[in-house]
Amino acid sequence: MNLTAIPLSRLSLASRASLVERLPHFVTLMKPRVMALAVFTAFVGLMIAPTRPDPLSGFIAILAIAAGAGAAGALNMWYDADIDVVMARTAMRPIPRGMVSRTEALIFGVVLGAIAVALLAAAANLTSAVLLAGTILFYAVVYTAWLKRATRQNIVIGGAAGALPPVIGWAAATGDIGIEPIALFLIILFWTPPHFWALALNRADDYTRAGIPMLPVVAGRTATTRQILVYSSMLTLASELPWALGFAGALYGVTVAFCGAIFILLAFELNRSIGTDRRAAHRLFFFSIFYLFLLFAALLVDHSGSLFTPRRLSHDDRATVSPAATRRPSAARSAFTFKVREV
Secondary structure (H helix, E strand, O other): OOOOOOOHHHHOHHHHOOHHHHHHHHHHHOOHHHHHHHHHHHHHHHHOOOOOOOHHHHHHHHHHHHHHHHHHHHHHHHHOHHHHOOOOOOOOOHHHHOOOOHHHHHHHHHHHHHHHHHHHHHHOOHHHHHHHHHHHHHHHHHHHHHHHHHOOOHHHHHHHHHHOHHHHHHHHHHOOOOHHHHHHHHHHHHHHHHHHHHHHHOOHHHHHHHOOOOHHHHOHHHHHHHHHHHHHHHHHHHHOHHHHOOOOOHHHHHHHHHHHHHHHHHHHHHHHOOOOOOHHHHHHHHHHHHHHHHHHHHHHHHOHHHOOOOOOOOHHHHHHOOHHHHOOOOHHHHHHHHHHHHO
């Protein structure tokens, strides 16, 4: 990794400022906006599960997942310090600015990740802790250190890390992995390419300077917009799974139909736009954020009637009660759901 582009005068700033003064920069290392999305989807996964921990354990579990997401972000910034400094979008991050040293970022990420995994194991169960540890390693090692600089499919494969939080939330509540969190995983997995490529279309020059083989750089705008349309179509189909499998109600069904139509329309508009039109990519990028939030919010509201039950199963209870026995798909789709689970 070449860090010669980072001025030594900047790097020396980190040693001159006190830890308290630099605390906001350590928060920035955690990528708060990315972390917020991960926490929200994990929270939904935990709250729609058929069994849930007590409120305190649930809160600690979500806190641990947030810390794990933050650790992954810090490790990403540590490794990408050499390319962050040459990209306009990332040049003001803490390491390129010299507010946090690379060594500090590495230590911060590793320690925070270890604490997060241990905390989740203590508050919830080993299954969710292993999933969290795997997510951190996948994002930091497989995506950041390998895929991002090696292949145009970096976002497609690397998106698995961002798709795992609802699975971790579900596992924190139940101790297992069911078909429901897998459906949520697929939604985020297919959402990631059109979301990120829409951003990358308007940042292609940045990635070219940094030598990152993002799809718009290596394949061009036309191929990228075509791929965005393909993945947008796959996303709308995957988004129907919660309703089709019987763990989402009418509100979710209406939301996904309406938002899916808009998503496809924006993807078509982008595919037909000319190369100098940056607005179409901009619109799709921002709507994609609202799309994911609205879908998961609708799913949460659909389950609002059962979010706060008089009795919450303990870990011992969950060991003796099958999660499948507590799921209540709608009567109209119960036969279909049963067949899917039997496959």
